[in-house]
Amino acid sequence: MRPGIFLGSVLLLIGMFSSVAGAFVGINIGTDVSSLPPASEVVSILKANEITHVRLFDADTHMLNALSNTGIEVTVSVTNEEVLGIGQSPSAAASWVNKNVVAYLPSANITAIAVGSEVLTSIPHVAPILVPAMNYLHKALVAANLNYQVKVSTPQSMDIVSRPFPPSTASFNSTWNSTIFQLLQFLRNTNSYYMLNAYPYYGYINSGGIFPIDYALFQPLSAVKQIVDPNTLFHYNSMFDAMVDATYNSISAYNFPGFQLS
Numbered sequence: 001m002r003p004g005i006f007l008g009s010v011l012l013l014i015g016m017f018s019s020v021a022g023a024f025v026g027i028n029i030g031t032d033v034s035s036l037p038p039a040s041e042v043v044s045i046l047k048a049n050e051i052t053h054v055r056l057f058d059a060d061t062h063m064l065n066a067l068s069n070t071g072i073e074v075t076v077s078v079t080n081e082e083v084l085g086i087g088q089s090p091s092a093a094a095s096w097v098n099k100n101v102v103a104y105l106p107s108a109n110i111t112a113i114a115v116g117s118e119v120l121t122s123i124p125h126v127a128p129i130l131v132p133a134m135n136y137l138h139k140a141l142v143a144a145n146l147n148y149q150v151k152v153s154t155p156q157s158m159d160i161v162s163r164p165f166p167p168s169t170a171s172f173n174s175t176w177n178s179t180i181f182q183l184l185q186f187l188r189n190t191n192s193y194y195m196l197n198a199y200p201y202y203g204y205i206n207s208g209g210i211f212p213i214d215y216a217l218f219q220p221l222s223a224v225k226q227i228v229d230p231n232t233l234f235h236y237n238s239m240f241d242a243m244v245d246a247t248y249n250s251i252s253a254y255n256f257p258g259f260q261l262s
């Protein structure tokens with residue numbers, strides 16, 4: 001099985017009974033930009049390019065209506081502003097699910113809720129209630145009998161992995177240990193997936209010039225510029241692959257019983 005890729009974001013499937021097969025490329029769509037074309041036009045562009053998956057950075061009603069009856073799989077997002085309220089109130093979670101998921105099903109093919117964006121690094125004070133928020137949303141989905149169809153996850157920044165290279169020795173920064181522990185437990189118990197925002201360009205900028213730019217931009221590397229993990233001797237042609245492996249290894253380091261990465 002291969003991870004799904006949303007230009008810049010990866011879904012690492014970690015549920016034990018994951019049935020998602022095959023890789024896909026999807027698109028992230030924010031509606032918080034000034035010159036976004038009308039929703040119907042965005043959807044026409046998606047169809048013309050045979051895009052099968054989109055992640056919305058919110059649960060924009062125009063986009064969800066336009067995506068109805070297209071079959072395109074949609075991830076809707078709880079915004080960072082909404083996470084705190086949902087994590088403090090099961091009824092707020094249930095209202096969110098009713099308003100932003102139940103109301104559009106089955107015509108819009110909503111298959112996941114992304115809770116916040118890079119919560120640990122962008123709003124660290126909310127980290128302790130991130131998994132409670134996910135739990136409340138999951139319980140609301142169970143109550144609506146939608147938990148098999150709609151998964152709950154939360155996209156994280158690569159910045160929570162302390163030293164991402166070499167990937168074989170990467171691990172999560174222990175600052176967030178208890179939240180990450182709860183998060184992985186939640187993802188395993190609900191057969192969901194880890195969502196990673198992997199932006200090789202930032203990895204290139206943060207690495208202080210030790211990697212060639214081609215490596216961050218999916219360009220072929222010359223023989224003299226090979227990037228090799230000294231422990232596994234894996235050759236990395238793209239920083240993106242190295243980021244994904246670093247995350248897999250960070251997750252594996254938690255050694256959950258019965259935990260399986262796919």
Ligand SMILES: *[C@@H]1O[C@H](CO)[C@@H](O)[C@H](O)[C@H]1NC(C)=O
Nearest residue numbers: 070071072073106107109111
């Ligand atoms: C929604 O997506 C799922 C998963 O890919 C797929 O099995 C299902 O057929 C889709 N539903 C519709 C109505 O297109």
Ligand SMILES: *[C@@H]1O[C@H](CO)[C@@H](O)[C@H](O)[C@H]1NC(C)=O
Nearest residue numbers: 160161162163173174175176
């Ligand atoms: C871990 O995260 C903390 C908080 O952001 C930071 O101060 C620290 O430098 C990080 N440690 C490593 C090894 O990256």
Ligand SMILES: *[C@@H]1O[C@H](CO)[C@@H](O)[C@H](O)[C@H]1NC(C)=O
Nearest residue numbers: 174176177178179180181182
């Ligand atoms: C992380 O937290 C778990 C559960 O609280 C604990 O068992 C484990 O030892 C911790 N790991 C680290 C590296 O602190």
